[in-house]
Amino acid sequence: VMDQIRLWEYEGERIEATHGHLMKDFSSEKEYLDVLHYAESLGVLTWKSDQKRVFFVDRIEQISAYLKSKKEKK
Amino acid sequence: TPGTQYGVLIKCDASIKAIIVRIDADQNDIIVDDLDDEHLLIKEAKLAELKQRLSETLKATLREPESSNSE
Numbered sequence: 001v002m003d004q005i006r007l008w009e010y011e012g013e014r015i016e017a018t019h020g021h022l023m024k025d026f027s028s029e030k031e032y033l034d035v036l037h038y039a040e041s042l043g044v045l046t047w048k049s050d051q052k053r054v055f056f057v058d059r060i061e062q063i064s065a066y067l068k069s070k071k072e073k074k
Numbered sequence: 075t076p077g078t079q080y081g082v083l084i085k086c087d088a089s090i091k092a093i094i095v096r097i098d099a100d101q102n103d104i105i106v107d108d109l110d111d112e113h114l115l116i117k118e119a120k121l122a123e124l125k126q127r128l129s130e131t132l133k134a135t136l137r138e139p140e141s142s143n144s145e
Contacts, residue, residue, distance in 0.1 A: 010133075013086070013132065014086070015084060016085040022081060022083075023077075032076075035076065064078075
């Protein structure tokens with residue numbers, strides 16, 4: 001669904017606006033990388049910061065399902 | 075499990091981001107998270123207001139007023 005990213009242009013300045021969810025407060029580096037790679041594999045990753053262990057996705061449904069399934073396995 | 079926060083990710087060049095931060099400084103109700111020098115997370119409900127105020131600010135700052143009378 002490409003219409004997630006809306007581009008505005010003011011006086012020659014380009015601004016991208018993407019609706020979605022910021023993922024944060026991971027319990028470990030391992031969990032951060034695990035969910036991050038899953039988001040990348042789904043192609044929903046818009047932005048990430050490894051130092052802050054935070055990333056932004058433009059669709060959340062599959063990731064929420066993935067997190068739920070991991071929790072049930074524990 | 076990790077926390078999720080719904081919003082609008084704004085990607086823009088640092089000079090535009092500085093303007094958005096100044097606009098937000100009025101009531102601090104637009105920016106949810108300052109992510110890096112080219113990314114911000116803002117409240118979706120505030121998107122329309124931000125777009126409007128940003129275009130006004132840019133029009134005023136970038137284009138020298140040719141005629142003395144303002145619209």
